[in-house]
Amino acid sequence: MGQVTSPQAETWVRAEDPSAVGAVRRQAVHLAEQAGFDATLIGQTAVAVSEAVSNLVKHAVEGAVMVRPHPETASTVELISLDRGPGMADIARALRDGYSTSGTLGIGMGAIARIATGYDVHSLPGKGTVLAMHFTAGDAAAPPQRASGVTRPIGDETVCGDAFAISEIGAVTTVMICDGLGHGHIAAQASQRAVELFQQVRDQEPLAILDHLHRGLSGTRGGAVGVARVEPGGVTFAGLGNISGWVAHAEGRQGMVSVPGITGHRGGRLRQFAYEVPAYATVVLHSDGLSARWDPSTMPGLFSRTPAVIAAGLMREAGTQRDDASVVTARPGA
Numbered sequence: 608m609g610q611v612t613s614p615q616a617e618t619w620v621r622a623e624d625p626s627a628v629g630a631v632r633r634q635a636v637h638l639a640e641q642a643g644f645d646a647t648l649i650g651q652t653a654v655a656v657s658e659a660v661s662n663l664v665k666h667a668v669e670g671a672v673m674v675r676p677h678p679e680t681a682s683t684v685e686l687i688s689l690d691r692g693p694g695m696a697d698i699a700r701a702l703r704d705g706y707s708t709s710g711t712l713g714i715g716m717g718a719i720a721r722i723a724t725g726y727d728v729h730s731l732p733g734k735g736t737v738l739a740m741h742f743t744a745g746d747a748a749a750p751p752q753r754a755s756g757v758t759r760p761i762g763d764e765t766v767c768g769d770a771f772a773i774s775e776i777g778a779v780t781t782v783m784i785c786d787g788l789g790h791g792h793i794a795a796q797a798s799q800r801a802v803e804l805f806q807q808v809r810d811q812e813p814l815a816i817l818d819h820l821h822r823g824l825s826g827t828r829g830g831a832v833g834v835a836r837v838e839p840g841g842v843t844f845a846g847l848g849n850i851s852g853w854v855a856h857a858e859g860r861q862g863m864v865s866v867p868g869i870t871g872h873r874g875g876r877l878r879q880f881a882y883e884v885p886a887y888a889t890v891v892l893h894s895d896g897l898s899a900r901w902d903p904s905t906m907p908g909l910f911s912r913t914p915a916v917i918a919a920g921l922m923r924e925a926g927t928q929r930d931d932a933s934v935v936t937a938r939p940g941a
Contacts, residue, residue: 622663622670682747756935768794769933778940786894813845814879824871896932
């Protein structure tokens with residue numbers, strides 16, 4: 608494994624109008640065809656995606672949804688949705704076929720769970736819901752769900768200057784996040800170049816990867832970069848610039864050190880640090896498009912969910928509209 612996710616792979620759609628249902632469904636069908644789904648699975652994917660987006664349009668507050676190739680495998684299509692209310696008090700009840708209420712996103716949840724190859728939900732009454740579901744082609748292996756991430760452009764921009772990349776080799780998961788300096792296409796050129804450079808050396812230690820990116824981004828606007836190598840029991844981290852790194856779990860979080868500078872331009876001596884990662888913890892890297900003040904204790908249950916739901920939940924809770932934003936999450940492999 609080791610597919611790299613680029614910033615162009617993600618487009619968030621506001622679920623404020625019924626037209627969002629058709630737009631997201633068409634994108635899901637297009638991606639399913641590219642992933643090699645047969646006609647039956649394409650149709651099932653379209654039904655589940657339509658149901659999920661319809662729920663947002665009918666019941667959610669500030670709902671948003673995206674559909675994309677899964678960051679861990681090209682044979683899988685993933686949908687992630689999030690909103691700020693009303694939330695569900697009883698997720699198990701909402702997953703029963705036929706259950707509905709005007710006060711929750713319960714309509715169709717049972718059908719979604721049955722059709723999807725995999726799904727995960729986190730919901731808090733009054734706070735909102737995060738849903739991640741994926742569909743895998745034929746006999747292809749389902750994604751291991753060890754790592755995920757999301758990006759979101761500033762304001763109404765269509766291009767995000769942040770990007771992330773994921774590599775999984777055996778029990779080792781290596782993730783990279785880049786916040787290109789500025790916004791728009793110029794920032795995206797830097798972050799996309801970082802993704803390409805990461806591909807070349809993704810099997811190396813974070814310090815070596817960061818050094819390779821630092822030299823390779825010299826002809827671009829540059830940016831802030833963090834690289835984490837996650838394996839059973841621990842994480843090795845190297846960062847240059849304003850990237851926040853954390854080892855987080857339900858009870859709290861521990862910060863990881865990134866040295867000051869701009870990758871590709873200036874910085875002090877690059878350094879690598881090692882931290883313990885309990886089996887129940889998640890490694891989180893994010894750009895300054897997310898406030899660093901988030902607190903796991905205010906999001907009960909979130910850090911027991913899959914990396915995709917954790918990443919989207921953090922984007923909803925800590926993301927700002929004043930900057931491009933990105934967050935990537937990873938757990939130790941078996």
